[in-house]
Amino acid sequence: MMYRRWFGFLAILMATALPAAAQSPSPDGSGWKHGLSLMGDVKYPEGFKHFDYVNPDAPKGGRVRLSAIGTFDSFNPFIVTGNPAAGVALLYDTLMAPSFDEASSEYGLIADAARYPEDYSSVTFRLRPEARWHDGKPITTEDVIWSFETLKKIFPTFNRYYQNVVKAEATGEHEVTFTFDQSGNRELPQIVGQLYVLPKHWWEGTNDKGEKRDVTRGTLEPPLGSGPYKIKSLSTGRSVTYERVKDYWAADLPVNRGINNFDEISYDYFRDRTVALEAFKADQFDYNLEASAKEWATSYKFPAVEQGKVKLEMFEDSGSGIMQAFAFNIRREKFADPRVRRAFNLTLDFEEMNRTLFYGQYKRIDSYFFGTELASSGIPQGLEREILETVKDDIPPEVFTKPYTNPTGTGREVMREHLLEARRLLKEAGWDIPDGERVLKNAKGQPLTVEFLLVQPSFERVVLFMKPSLERLGIQVNVRIVDDSQYVNRVRGRDYDVIVTGWAQSLSPGNEQRYFWGSGAADDPGSQNFVGIKNPAVDKLIDRVIYAKNREELVAATRALDRVLLWNHYVVPNWTLNADRTARWDRFGHPDNMPKRGSMFPTIWWYDEAKAAAVGGR
Numbered sequence: 001m002m003y004r005r006w007f008g009f010l011a012i013l014m015a016t017a018l019p020a021a022a023q024s025p026s027p028d029g030s031g032w033k034h035g036l037s038l039m040g041d042v043k044y045p046e047g048f049k050h051f052d053y054v055n056p057d058a059p060k061g062g063r064v065r066l067s068a069i070g071t072f073d074s075f076n077p078f079i080v081t082g083n084p085a086a087g088v089a090l091l092y093d094t095l096m097a098p099s100f101d102e103a104s105s106e107y108g109l110i111a112d113a114a115r116y117p118e119d120y121s122s123v124t125f126r127l128r129p130e131a132r133w134h135d136g137k138p139i140t141t142e143d144v145i146w147s148f149e150t151l152k153k154i155f156p157t158f159n160r161y162y163q164n165v166v167k168a169e170a171t172g173e174h175e176v177t178f179t180f181d182q183s184g185n186r187e188l189p190q191i192v193g194q195l196y197v198l199p200k201h202w203w204e205g206t207n208d209k210g211e212k213r214d215v216t217r218g219t220l221e222p223p224l225g226s227g228p229y230k231i232k233s234l235s236t237g238r239s240v241t242y243e244r245v246k247d248y249w250a251a252d253l254p255v256n257r258g259i260n261n262f263d264e265i266s267y268d269y270f271r272d273r274t275v276a277l278e279a280f281k282a283d284q285f286d287y288n289l290e291a292s293a294k295e296w297a298t299s300y301k302f303p304a305v306e307q308g309k310v311k312l313e314m315f316e317d318s319g320s321g322i323m324q325a326f327a328f329n330i331r332r333e334k335f336a337d338p339r340v341r342r343a344f345n346l347t348l349d350f351e352e353m354n355r356t357l358f359y360g361q362y363k364r365i366d367s368y369f370f371g372t373e374l375a376s377s378g379i380p381q382g383l384e385r386e387i388l389e390t391v392k393d394d395i396p397p398e399v400f401t402k403p404y405t406n407p408t409g410t411g412r413e414v415m416r417e418h419l420l421e422a423r424r425l426l427k428e429a430g431w432d433i434p435d436g437e438r439v440l441k442n443a444k445g446q447p448l449t450v451e452f453l454l455v456q457p458s459f460e461r462v463v464l465f466m467k468p469s470l471e472r473l474g475i476q477v478n479v480r481i482v483d484d485s486q487y488v489n490r491v492r493g494r495d496y497d498v499i500v501t502g503w504a505q506s507l508s509p510g511n512e513q514r515y516f517w518g519s520g521a522a523d524d525p526g527s528q529n530f531v532g533i534k535n536p537a538v539d540k541l542i543d544r545v546i547y548a549k550n551r552e553e554l555v556a557a558t559r560a561l562d563r564v565l566l567w568n569h570y571v572v573p574n575w576t577l578n579a580d581r582t583a584r585w586d587r588f589g590h591p592d593n594m595p596k597r598g599s600m601f602p603t604i605w606w607y608d609e610a611k612a613a614a615v616g617g618r
Helices: 141-154 156-161 188-192 273-281 293-298 338-346 350-356 382-389 412-428 457-472 484-492 512-517 536-546 551-567 609-615
Strands: 035-037 063-069 096-098 105-108 111-115 122-127 165-172 175-180 229-235 239-244 264-270 287-290 310-316 320-328 449-454 476-481 498-506 571-573 579-585
Touching: 063 273, 063 287, 105 111, 122 141, 122 188, 141 156, 141 165, 141 175, 156 512, 264 273, 273 287, 273 457, 320 338, 338 412, 338 571, 382 551, 412 457, 449 457, 449 484, 457 476, 512 536, 512 551, 536 551
Parallel strands: 063 264, 449 476, 449 498
Antiparallel strands: 035 105, 096 105, 111 122, 122 175, 165 175, 229 239, 239 264, 287 579, 310 579, 320 498, 320 571
């Protein structure tokens, strides 16, 4: 299960896994469970005080300043249009809350417990009577039902994610039951627990001008929430500040002890990451998550680092896998043939790129579940092979006979061999260079062109590194850098040849795989099926993942899915580092026993007055 309180909204999906065994019923025989796990039983017993990875005595107070790139034009993140403000998820609570030192567990937040029948055909949540909105009104079963029905209706992402949840109804004063259109899907109870709950009375009311609110449209009116923070101030498109709710109803729940420690969290927007980095050096914000290997190697040798005022620290992230890649839009005919897509991979000299551009910091990705036990390797054996045999007629034959590998090696002779192979594949796919010309053309006389659509200038140098090899093959290359709003609109409109994107994976994949690769999501503008995959074999393998009956079957089915995705060459895999590279002005503290989920800043951190006084500034 991948549970994130993000609202960058490239995805709102949170994946799950399947349990090795169902949890035991509660002692009173009611079946109510204080926590849900898809990996067997939960780690924390009923009545636990706090998660092990937090400091339950962390001081409350202080302000943390963060950055965001681009702009924002709405506080409604539940619609397809617009750019929601960074941090807006802080306003809302969900039925259950995640544990970050378990692979796939969640515990009661708005709901204090849940139960479901043995066939997993429904789930019931018991709401806490004390749960409140910021205006003091209780969170009701009506709010939960309205949120579920509304979000499915207005947001394609939710509609896809909850497509098997067909009904929500009140079955008690504080109980809501969700009914599924199938049985045996063990992750459905848990993904329903991830539902964001919205205030029906507020959205169906009017604003200060007497105008009726519309949940289907963007708004800059600070919305009513139930979460740990509310909006304090904003400058449209430039900054937003959240303040901690002093009488937050859930502050003392076990899932919240030791987190939400800052009195204020503010986000300032910058045009691009280069400008933002200079602002960080000037102490205009407190924390920077560095995505660029070049910047990490060359740009953090300024006086505040040498004086110890800025701390550089890397935090391991082994809780999820990743596929970052150049993703083809195979809705376009020129990229429909996998041989064309493989040819592009052959032009990427990763070893030389890693040496000259990335300072040797990265590893090449060779799996959609890179860095986890779910990644395929070698030749399929045992149960994995049995699963692949069920789709044998619809997958590349190499799946059974060859391990998937990216082109490797560097140097002129090696690249010459790679380009010759790429040339052969392109010719087989119907692309050739007519006599007297330098451009690849198909039988219709159309040239093979490619536009790399980018939103950050920092990735331009990577594409330009590949460009000469592509042009040697006769491919016309264009690099287009657009602003954040234009990029979002073009991606949603599927108006691109190739983009740089990524799919984060948990140790427990499930229904979100439909949203990533499923045929039903290919034409959904809000989905993460950026490639446009409509492959019956992939659909069948996704179902094997979702309906796996135990961990062994889940792992085998996921590896089978991984292998088929790889051998269809839907993407040119990029590279990754299983750690967060972070720089921070040394004003903060964090627990000693942090989970290996990256820095988790600012969620479990706190403001340290003594450190802040020593650093000065602000």
